[in-house]
Amino acid sequence: MKVHINGSIKEFKAKKIKPEELIIQLNLKGKRFAIERNGEIISKNSFDEIYINDGDKIEIIGAVGGG
């Protein structure tokens, strides 16, 4: 499946993937971030409960320096 992540297309062998697994694959485990799927925030409580599917648009954000 193909998923849009932060504006780039990423391919996965699996047909669907849990946010928890996605975070591990992206080396973000243990980091502070928030995730949106198709414009809806995925709360941390549901990382292991829902699936990201083919064609989903994912945004993963963090805090950076700014004024």
Place this chain on the structure above:
Amino acid sequence: MDKILDTNDDLIIAGRSFTSRLLIGTGKYNSFKETRSVIDESQSKIVTVAIRRVNLGQTPDEPSLLEFLPADEFTYLPNTAGCYSSTEAIRTLRLARELLDGHNLVKLEVLGDPETLYPNVVETINAAKILIKDGFDVMVYTSDDPIIAKQLEDIGCCAIMPLASLIGSGMGILNPWNLEIIIDKANVPVIVDAGVGTASDATIAMELGCDGVLMNTAIALADNPILMASAMRKAVESGREAFLAGRMDKKLYSASPSSPIKGLIK
């Protein structure tokens, strides 16, 4: 009257208490280490952060800004810098709340033009209404229009943050009269945000009666940011004390020398 240093003069925003009236932006620094050194020197307690896409190519041990600024030492103020509509700003701050485990004190800014970075007050008001209804404590960046400032307070914003001059311009306070009107009418803290260029600008803002000053570029782009952070800390404290002390009236001339008129040697 007690000296100000002996009394509690904390800045109170939405029921939270802060020992510093200087708020610092964390952008434009060369490293997180430099950011941290500047903030330590400034003694600021509120630090703004921007919300952006994470770098997906990062290594697992790559440091992050928040690791250098732990939540038990500082209050984060996630901002909506770069947002040009209420929709973008609301989306950004909801993500920030999720990122920061429910933290709801935020800085709302909706810009109107990428060149001047002047705020779009219509979009700002629209966003503020929705965010407040959604449980956010909104500190709001706005123009120095006293009517808009009052409307933002009436909506429920917990601090009004008018510009002194345009973001990143360092032009200082261009309309002290408008700021005075905003301060005079406001029942929530007024914090000058944007346009401060050097220490005297911050002092003048505080002497006018502002409750605080928020700055980023004036420190980050100084030749010596850590020294400028020290200057800004003193400038804000100095201006605050002068405001509380109450300045003398201005006169064209006084015919009242400071030394006695009597007893002159003749």
